[in-house]
Amino acid sequence: MGEVNTHDREKAQYRPQEIEPKWQGRWEEARAHRAPDVPAGQKMYVLEMYPYPSGNLHMGHVRCYVIGDLLARYWRMRGKVVMHPMGWDSFGLPAENAAIKEGIPPQIRTPQNISNVKRQMKALGLSYDWDREVATHTPKYYRWNQWLFLKMHERGLVYRRLSNVNWCPSCATVLANEQVIDGACWRCESTVTTKSVHEWALKITAYAEELLADLDRLTGWPERVVQMQRNWIGKSLGCEMDFLVAGPEECAECSRPAGAGLKSTEEPSRIRVFTTRADTVFGATYVVLAPEHPLVPSLIREDRRGEVEAFVERMRRTDKIARTAVDTEKEGVFTGAYAINPFTRKRIPIWLANFVLADYGTGAVMSVPAHDQRDFEFAKKYGIPIKVVIQPPAGDRLDAGTLAAAFVEDGVMADSAEFNGLTSGKGREAMAAYLEKRGGGRPTVNWHLRDWGVSRQRYWGTPIPMIHCEKCGIVPVPERDLPVRLPEGVRLTGTGEAPLARVPEFANTACPACGGPAHRETETMDTFVDSSWYFARYLSPDDETRIFDRAAADAWLPVDVYVGGPEHAVLHLLYFRFFTKVMRDIGIVGVPEPVTRLVTQGIVYKDGFKMSKSKGNVVSPDEIVAGYGADTARLFSLFASPPEKDMEWSETGVEGSARFLGRVWHFALRFAGERGAADGDGVSPGLEELPPAGQGLLRKTHKTIRKVTLDIEKETQFNTAVAAMMELLNAANDFGWKGAEGDAAARRLGRFVVRTMLLLLSPFVPHLCDEMWERMGFAGAASASAWPAWDEEAVRDDVLTIVIQVNGKLRSQIQVAAGTPEDDVKKAALADERARKFTAGADPKKVIYVAGKLVNIVV
RNA sequence: GCGGAAGUGGCGGAAUUGGUAGACGCGCUAGCCUCAGGAGUUAGUGGUUAACAGCCAUGAGGGUUCAAGUCCCUCCUUCCGCACCA
Numbered sequence: 001m002g003e004v005n006t007h008d009r010e011k012a013q014y015r016p017q018e019i020e021p022k023w024q025g026r027w028e029e030a031r032a033h034r035a036p037d038v039p040a041g042q043k044m045y046v047l048e049m050y051p052y053p054s055g056n057l058h059m060g061h062v063r064c065y066v067i068g069d070l071l072a073r074y075w076r077m078r079g080k081v082v083m084h085p086m087g088w089d090s091f092g093l094p095a096e097n098a099a100i101k102e103g104i105p106p107q108i109r110t111p112q113n114i115s116n117v118k119r120q121m122k123a124l125g126l127s128y129d130w131d132r133e134v135a136t137h138t139p140k141y142y143r144w145n146q147w148l149f150l151k152m153h154e155r156g157l158v159y160r161r162l163s164n165v166n167w168c169p170s171c172a173t174v175l176a177n178e179q180v181i182d183g184a185c186w187r188c189e190s191t192v193t194t195k196s197v198h199e200w201a202l203k204i205t206a207y208a209e210e211l212l213a214d215l216d217r218l219t220g221w222p223e224r225v226v227q228m229q230r231n232w233i234g235k236s237l238g239c240e241m242d243f244l245v246a247g248p249e250e251c252a253e254c255s256r257p258a259g260a261g262l263k264s265t266e267e268p269s270r271i272r273v274f275t276t277r278a279d280t281v282f283g284a285t286y287v288v289l290a291p292e293h294p295l296v297p298s299l300i301r302e303d304r305r306g307e308v309e310a311f312v313e314r315m316r317r318t319d320k321i322a323r324t325a326v327d328t329e330k331e332g333v334f335t336g337a338y339a340i341n342p343f344t345r346k347r348i349p350i351w352l353a354n355f356v357l358a359d360y361g362t363g364a365v366m367s368v369p370a371h372d373q374r375d376f377e378f379a380k381k382y383g384i385p386i387k388v389v390i391q392p393p394a395g396d397r398l399d400a401g402t403l404a405a406a407f408v409e410d411g412v413m414a415d416s417a418e419f420n421g422l423t424s425g426k427g428r429e430a431m432a433a434y435l436e437k438r439g440g441g442r443p444t445v446n447w448h449l450r451d452w453g454v455s456r457q458r459y460w461g462t463p464i465p466m467i468h469c470e471k472c473g474i475v476p477v478p479e480r481d482l483p484v485r486l487p488e489g490v491r492l493t494g495t496g497e498a499p500l501a502r503v504p505e506f507a508n509t510a511c512p513a514c515g516g517p518a519h520r521e522t523e524t525m526d527t528f529v530d531s532s533w534y535f536a537r538y539l540s541p542d543d544e545t546r547i548f549d550r551a552a553a554d555a556w557l558p559v560d561v562y563v564g565g566p567e568h569a570v571l572h573l574l575y576f577r578f579f580t581k582v583m584r585d586i587g588i589v590g591v592p593e594p595v596t597r598l599v600t601q602g603i604v605y606k607d608g609f610k611m612s613k614s615k616g617n618v619v620s621p622d623e624i625v626a627g628y629g630a631d632t633a634r635l636f637s638l639f640a641s642p643p644e645k646d647m648e649w650s651e652t653g654v655e656g657s658a659r660f661l662g663r664v665w666h667f668a669l670r671f672a673g674e675r676g677a678a679d680g681d682g683v684s685p686g687l688e689e690l691p692p693a694g695q696g697l698l699r700k701t702h703k704t705i706r707k708v709t710l711d712i713e714k715e716t717q718f719n720t721a722v723a724a725m726m727e728l729l730n731a732a733n734d735f736g737w738k739g740a741e742g743d744a745a746a747r748r749l750g751r752f753v754v755r756t757m758l759l760l761l762s763p764f765v766p767h768l769c770d771e772m773w774e775r776m777g778f779a780g781a782a783s784a785s786a787w788p789a790w791d792e793e794a795v796r797d798d799v800l801t802i803v804i805q806v807n808g809k810l811r812s813q814i815q816v817a818a819g820t821p822e823d824d825v826k827k828a829a830l831a832d833e834r835a836r837k838f839t840a841g842a843d844p845k846k847v848i849y850v851a852g853k854l855v856n857i858v859v
Numbered sequence: 860g861c862g863g864a865a866g867u868g869g870c871g872g873a874a875u876u877g878g879u880a881g882a883c884g885c886g887c888u889a890g891c892c893u894c895a896g897g898a899g900u901u902a903g904u905g906g907u908u909a910a911c912a913g914c915c916a917u918g919a920g921g922g923u924u925c926a927a928g929u930c931c932c933u934c935c936u937u938c939c940g941c942a943c944c945a
Contacts, residue, residue: 222864223863224862224939228863228941230862231863231940234941234944236944273945274945275945288945324943326860330943354943357943365945373943374945446945448944566939639871639872639883642872644864645865646938647871648870652884653884656885660884717873719871719873719883719884720873720874723872723873723884725883726883727882727883803878803879805878805879807926808878808925809926848878848926850878853878854878854879856878858926
């Protein structure tokens with residue numbers, strides 16, 4: 001207040017570019033964000049998904065990390081001991097591809113990228129404990145990947161399997177599903193085929209039941225993520241049933257010579273199918289196998305060999321995804337062989353078809369065209385008989401001849417011998433019981449979830465710690481020999497298989513069991529392995545003797561809040577849960593689930609499109625920090641939208657946030673510089689000390705404390721918390737300070753409002769708050785202070801506004817003192833002139849009073 | 860097809876257990892201050908209207924209720940995930 005000379009005006013400007021580095025330096029010096037190995041008080045573990053260090057953060061990262069940082073800072077102020085670490089998902093394909101393209105080895109490029117991203121994070125004022133930083137590409141980290149792999153191997157959770165993968169014949173490499181675009185290789189555009197390769201797999205299906213059941217515990221997770229995991233795990237209850245293959249004697253009944261084309265030595269005896277509709281088995285008029293089914297070669301009749309083999313070959317060469325897409329036409333081929341329906345004892349043909357999946361169930365299905373739409377269409381196309389065996393509980397009886405579509409619902413069993421009359425549900429139970437007693441089948445559970453193939457024919461990943469010995473077979477690397485280091489200086493071409501296979505000094509080794517010549521596994525691990533347990537490594541990032549300290553794990557786990565993108569809803573977050581359960585069974589953690597509360601943040605858009613290089617609408621954090629400051633970037637990220645929703649990045653919106661901070665700054669300055677002020681400085685004045693206008697502002701301040709606290713804690717609605725603080729500033733600016741100059745009570749109120757505002761804003765815009773806190777002359781730092789508490793007395797209004805409705809429509813408002821009895825409020829409402837205009841003198845039929853809110857007069 | 864989320868001003872978004880629809884911000888309009896301004900500041904801003912009077916407004920249509928953005932029913936649209944799982 002008063003005259004301001006040029007020098008002071010200069011000093012009074014809000015210059016984020018000056019104050020932000022200053023405070024970042026101070027926090028670092030004070031090691032303000034360090035977390036103890038074992039917390040003394042109540043702990044709070046706030047975690048954000050670590051990034052792949054591509055070299056630059058994008059706004060999606062910024063949003064994620066700002067949300068996490070807000071929570072970390074808030075809980076620190078609430079007195080919790082906070083763990084808030086950050087690290088790098090630094091292995092992976094992009095670094096390898098960049099190395100191929102630019103010739104810069106990933107060992108060189110990765111640290112450069114990390115250091116730039118780290119700089120960007122620091123410039124945003126993110127409060128990480130950098131002493132706990134981990135980087136997955138370092139032997140210090142990945143040796144524990146290898147250790148876990150060995151532990152899982154010991155427990156029978158690691159095995160080698162033959163798997164069909166996407167294969168580009170031109171690049172001679174395995175492709176991930178997302179690298180196959182419309183059936184063609186993403187790089188060279190040649191047609192992708194499938195190939196059987198050996199790979200290492202982790203037996204996640206051993207935990208399927210628990211992963212499914214424990215979803216019920218995840219009450220702090222978004223429902224959609226839980227639902228996606230439930231679908232992904234996909235538990236399906238049904239039956240396996242054996243269909244005998246018709247032998248030569250049965251073939252005497254058919255038109256072909258008995259046993260034609262079947263070599264008796266190879267004669268298969270039975271085909272096992274999986275079905276969830278055992279109640280329809282009497283309607284099974286054919287059996288279909290996946291083209292890759294192992295029995296196929298022995299089933300083919302000689303006279304059909306050409307056609308069938310051509311079909312199998314064509315399927316093998318078609319991209320898996322395209323072949324099994326829902327809009328792909330169903331096609332199949334008759335093998336010439338027949339099976340016996342175990343219930344009707346009838347001969348039914350055996351077909352192969354593109355839509356039957358080799359790796360689900362048994363790779364074979366019984367087809368019931370009357371009661372399954374796919375089977376129906378297939379039967380119509382190839383002229384296979386249709387038999388109705390389920391009748392709807394009510395309405396017309398179905399007839400196979402007139403059926404226009406399959407009847408897929410449950411009903412009542414018909415034409416099913418002794419099972420006639422049973423409902424579908426009862427029928428399924430009866431069939432299961434029958435099969436179990438008589439043999440030839442059993443109730444079975446099938447899962448959509450498959451085991452996790454972790455082999456990658458890549459260089460930039462964790463070497464799989466296994467050794468192939470001619471004499472001993474597969475031998476795990478002994479624990480004492482870990483880590484198996486990734487060799488440097490490997491020439492990367494991107495066109496071959498497993499780069500490590502071409503490094504003899506790596507691949508050639510001695511067998512740990514017999515000492516004879518052997519060679520190492522040259523594949524590397526999927527990087528999802530790295531990210532499945534990193535949350536625990538933060539607890540003991542430098543431990544050379546064990547993966548992490550059990551005491552620290554017991555103290556800190558589970559993670560209380562985990563923030564990240566919803567694109568990881570199934571893969572990462574499922575593996576994360578899987579590894580936690582494995583680690584529990586190994587005995588290194590005590591919790592069954594890694595994360596209590598999951599926050600999935602929405603996507604950042606700009607101009608209606610997702611921010612991306614190809615759209616050219618990327619805004620870089622550096623640009624925003626340089627132009628407006630980190631605090632503005634943080635505030636806007638939190639204000640534009642609630643965390644879970646998508647947000648639109650808008651330049652004018654950013655300016656609005658900057659404007660607000662400028663106004664906070666200038667408002668605070670009016671009360672600055674009272675160093676060494678009297679006791680009770682910045683403390684809430686009592687209501688009785690203030691005139692009515694002051695009481696209003698005081699109430700508003702306390703209400704804002706309550707609103708912001710509850711928004712952060714209960715709702716994670718940071719946008720409304722910001723709105724509440726904007727309201728407070730508006731109210732504070734509107735207050736008649738000018739007239740109150742020299743009034744001690746008013747000045748006290750002003751300093752209290754400023755102090756409160758700085759505390760409430762501190763987790764949002766920490767630099768501004770600490771700087772202004774210092775200029776105000778308050779002790780310590782805002783970011784290191786206790787979160788303010790609201791006074792229940794002061795948030796209670798003494799005058800209430802009561803809305804008056806007539807027949808439900810808003811007509812008037814009156815003011816009443818708090819605590820006015822219901823009858824008096826009603827009387828006042830009925831007496832209100834504006835309301836009376838609408839009651840037109842009629843007697844009210846009913847008067848409804850909602851305490852402290854409204855009166856509705858019904859006439 | 861199955862599963863999930865969501866439809867509110869010109870825009871982003873607010874609205875405890877049903878109880879003043881549109882908080883807060885952006886944009887826009889006008890005034891002030893400026894040589895000027897993409898700066899600052901004051902006021903206004905859902906539609907209709909001469910109107911601070913009324914009336915109409917939360918994707919559409921019904922219903923329950925004194926009272927519905929909120930609850931129930933029937934549709935429509937958008938986004939996301941899975942996708943021939945037998």
